[in-house]
Every structure is written in structure tokens, then in C-alpha cells.
Amino acid sequence: MAVISPATRISPPLNRPFSHRSSLPSPSKNLLFLKNPIPSSTIVAVRCQKPFSDGGSSTNHASSVSSSIDFLTLCHRLKTTKRKGWINQGINGAESIADHMYRMSLMALIAGDLTGVDRERCIKMAIVHDIAEAIVGDITPSDGVPKEEKSRREKAALEEMCEVLGGGLRAEEITELWLEYENNASLEANLVKDFDKVEMILQALEYESEHGKVLDEFFISTAGKFQTEIGKSWAAEINARRRSQLTKRQR
Numbered sequence: 001m002a003v004i005s006p007a008t009r010i011s012p013p014l015n016r017p018f019s020h021r022s023s024l025p026s027p028s029k030n031l032l033f034l035k036n037p038i039p040s041s042t043i044v045a046v047r048c049q050k051p052f053s054d055g056g057s058s059t060n061h062a063s064s065v066s067s068s069i070d071f072l073t074l075c076h077r078l079k080t081t082k083r084k085g086w087i088n089q090g091i092n093g094a095e096s097i098a099d100h101m102y103r104m105s106l107m108a109l110i111a112g113d114l115t116g117v118d119r120e121r122c123i124k125m126a127i128v129h130d131i132a133e134a135i136v137g138d139i140t141p142s143d144g145v146p147k148e149e150k151s152r153r154e155k156a157a158l159e160e161m162c163e164v165l166g167g168g169l170r171a172e173e174i175t176e177l178w179l180e181y182e183n184n185a186s187l188e189a190n191l192v193k194d195f196d197k198v199e200m201i202l203q204a205l206e207y208e209s210e211h212g213k214v215l216d217e218f219f220i221s222t223a224g225k226f227q228t229e230i231g232k233s234w235a236a237e238i239n240a241r242r243r244s245q246l247t248k249r250q251r
Contacts, residue, residue: 067166074164077134084138085200089215091207097133100199101126107195111230117187121177125192128174129181132157151182194231197222201235205242214246 078098086094108122133139135157139150158178162171181189204218219239226232 064166067164071161071165074161075131075134078131081133081137084140084142085218086203086207088140088142089207089213091211091213095203097130097138100203101130103202104129104192104195104199107198108192111191114187114191114228114230117191121188122192122195124173125177125181125188126195128177129192129196131161131174131178135160154182190227191230194226194228197225198231198234198238201238205238205245208242209245212249
């Protein structure tokens with residue numbers, strides 16, 4: 001899958017609610033079969049009535065519930081799969097993929113407001129950006145897998161996971177969020193990619209403190225690659241704390 005460069009990526013309209021992105025039908029479309037318009041007060045009454053069961057709705061519901069639990073069971077792997085970068089560094093009890101995504105989600109939640117950035121979308125994007133690793137695992141540069149091949153594997157895994165979920169609007173939303181992040185195609189993606197790096201160097205700082213290690217490669221690989229002011233300022237704070245920590249260790 002081709003990756004859109006920062007120079008050519010397409011940013012979606014800003015300050016838009018999620019409903020503009022979804023394919024949920026508007027209430028009016030559900031009423032097109034009526035010959036005579038129904039007053040709005042009557043529409044409310046009709047919507048409050050118990051849905052008519054044709055004998056198949058319970059089957060569909062059971063199928064939906066089963067698919068949801070199957071999907072969540074598959075996502076359990078995100079909780080048990082350790083991040084390979086830390087394993088390669090000999091870190092005992094290394095964080096899982098889910099650990100990493102959870103703190104990124106918290107970053108999106110607590111970050112200051114940015115003009116044109118949809119906070120809720122950032123939180124969702126942080127939750128799903130590594131979701132395909134439930135199947136392909138954590139592929140790192142040390143594995144020697146080309147970037148295009150890594151993206152292809154993860155996209156195929158994402159499609160498989162969405163099939164397990166049973167398709168539908170939620171699967172479409174997950175796919176849209178993942179592709180937007182993968183292609184760095186919006187302000188939200190810019191910010192969440194920064195959170196990805198910030199979370200990594202913060203974890204590196206914590207492991208340096210806990211295990212007495214020097215994990216230079218994580219700080220070197222992210223230097224100068226932050227796209228947003230929040231990302232740059234948070235990274236600067238982490239690096240300042242690291243310098244102080246290393247100085248105290250040398251005394």
C-alpha cells in the first residue's frame with residue numbers, strides 16, 4: 001500500500017462530527033416509502049414502539065454478539081504480545097502492544113486543544129493504530145521487513161479482523177481510522193503519530209530508570225521527527241528529564 005507523503009496527504013475537513021464520516025442513513029430516508037408525510041410528533045411515537053420481529057432478528061442479534069466476542073477474543077493477543085523493541089533490549093516484563101496504545105489514548109485525552117483537531121477521533125485512532133498486530137505481531141526495523149511489506153501484512157490482517165467482527169459500520173470506522181493513521185493523512189494522524197513516538201521515548205526513559213540501561217537508539221530514531229507543537233514540547237520535556245537522570249547516574 002502506497003504511503004502518502006506529508007507533502008501530498010489529504011487532510012479531511014476540520015471540526016466535523018463523526019456522523020459526517022459515517023454511512024448512517026438519515027431518519028428521512030427511512031420514511032421515503034410513505035405517501036404522505038407524517039408530522040414530527042407522530043414520528044417520535046412510531047420510533048418509540050417496540051420493533052416488529054420477523055423471526056430473524058434474534059438470529060441476526062445472536063450473530064452480531066458472537067462476532068463481537070470473537071473480535072474481542074482476537075484482540076486479547078494485543079494484551080499478551082510484548083513490544084519487540086523492549087524484548088530485544090532484554091527488558092523483563094516488557095509492556096504489551098495494548099499497554100502502548102492505552103497510554104497513547106490517554107495522551108490524546110489530556111492534550112491541550114488544537115485548532116481543527118478532533119480529540120475523540122485522536123483517541124479512537126490511538127486505540128486502533130496497532131490493532132493489526134494482534135495477527136502479525138510487532139514488526140520492528142530489526143526484523144528487516146521492508147516498510148511496504150509491513151504495511152501490506154498489517155492491512156491484510158486488519159481486513160481479516162474486520163471480517164471476524166462481521167463487517168458493518170464499526171468495521172468500516174476501524175479501517176478508516178487505521179488507513180488515515182497509516183497514511184499520515186490528517187491533522188489527527190499527525191498528532192497520534194507524534195504520540196506514538198512520545199509514548200515510546202517516555203517508556204524508554206522509564207526503563208532506563210528501572211533497569212539501569214542506556215537506550216539511546218529510541219531517542220536517536222525519533223529526534224527531529226515530531227510534526228506537532230504538542231509532540232515537540234512533550235518530547236523536549238522527556239529528553240530534558242533524561243539528561244538530568246543520566247547526569248545524576250554519572251555522579
